[in-house]
Amino acid sequence: MPGKTINPEEWLTALNESGIRVTAVQETLIDIFAHSGYPLSAEEAWEIARQSRPQTGRATVYRMVEKLENLGLIRRVHGYQGCSHFVPTLPELMMLFICLSCGRADYLDSQPLEDLIQHSEHTSGHHITDSRLQLFGDCRACQENA
Amino acid sequence: MPGKTINPEEWLTALNESGIRVTAVQETLIDIFAHSGYPLSAEEAWEIARQSRPQTGRATVYRMVEKLENLGLIRRVHGYQGCSHFVPTLPELMMLFICLSCGRADYLDSQPLEDLIQHSEHTSGHHITDSRLQLFGDCRACQENA
DNA sequence: TCCTTATTGATACATAGTATCAATAAGGAT
């Protein structure tokens, strides 16, 4: 499945500009989330982090995940496999597809979602300020392999 | 906020036809979920259930919630207020709006979502078999009250 | 009414996430 890439440097910059100090754990976790092709839980990120930094604390990982989510750098994946997994946020590309065969995430152009939201606002009268959309199925690669 | 209604009888029928026995807990929980205007967690449903049936067991409620979800009678609400709340499923109406002010749920016509899915299938090449869409904001009633 | 078996309730356990606090380390002041 083709994947767009993330620039870990930009994440560090975003964290620092929000007043958060630069630490080793930060860089470790940013690398882990930025380079994973599939949704990761805090617990999984903790396991991976301890491979290179065995003294990494569990709570620290949960705290950093919270910060990354608050800054919008990672997004929670809802649905299959629970609600505790995260993927990197790609700006302007917020329609997430998760393959039920290989588990990988793909980001789709979000223009159709923006259109849908605008249409729903007009027909319902509600003021829509946020949305969550997740699509599930078999990705193109898995279909070809089957 | 206008609400469509649920027929608890149909839920009982669906449960029974799936081979599940008719019990008092079933009817209690169906009533609780079918008549709630906002998302309920299993824990909250347990509290409510014990008001009329104090001996109701905690695990029993979780089991029934799982059955109702598996049968598609209730759906998990993802996002704000966590991922452990459920709303009744209205067939063919799967676009859920949650008001961040009053907490109530509204169901929107899902045709735009079906169109979006079909469009995304064609442009991405993925085979989409399931979706989760949640919209958040201020409902029309809350806007008028403000 | 009896009998079989799914369901229940109680309990213990497992998993996910949070609060606390002394120890550490970042980074500005000196």
Added chain:
DNA sequence: ATCCTTATTGATACTATGTATCAATAAGGA
């Protein structure tokens, strides 16, 4: 370069949420 202040860390304990086990119960057909 060293000190000082304070955010961050790691360890621990705790809470919340969900699951497994199992004897007791009750549904519903024989």
